[in-house]
Amino acid sequence: MTRHERLEALLRERFPNASFTLFNDSAHHADHSEVLAHESPTSNTPEGAREHAATYGATRKGQTHFRLHISDANFKGKSRIEVHREIFAAIKPETDAGLHSFVIERFNAL
Numbered sequence: 001m002t003r004h005e006r007l008e009a010l011l012r013e014r015f016p017n018a019s020f021t022l023f024n025d026s027a028h029h030a031d032h033s034e035v036l037a038h039e040s041p042t043s044n045t046p047e048g049a050r051e052h053a054a055t056y057g058a059t060r061k062g063q064t065h066f067r068l069h070i071s072d073a074n075f076k077g078k079s080r081i082e083v084h085r086e087i088f089a090a091i092k093p094e095t096d097a098g099l100h101s102f103v104i105e106r107f108n109a110l
Helices: 003-014 033-039 046-056 080-090 092-096
Strands: 019-024 065-071 101-108
Touching: 003 019, 003 065, 003 080, 003 092, 080 092, 080 101
Parallel strands: 065 101
Antiparallel strands: 019 065
């Protein structure tokens, strides 16, 4: 099962009535180990940059950067922070496993 499939399963489990689209934007970041080297104070050496890239997914074959559009009636009356917390709680197993970037680009109540 790919990370994309696992994320979709986690979102479907937590938000069974939601309508959502999950985008894998990893291809746009395929060569970003050089960028990652500048993001971490521990990665200012070639060894540190490789370690940082491995930890945060630059070398994990396209399963590192995702973007979400989601609509769910249960979001009605909730703040942006509350919705984001719910979504990030749902995908916690993947963030714990090294998911590097997850952008909640759009959400609304149905």
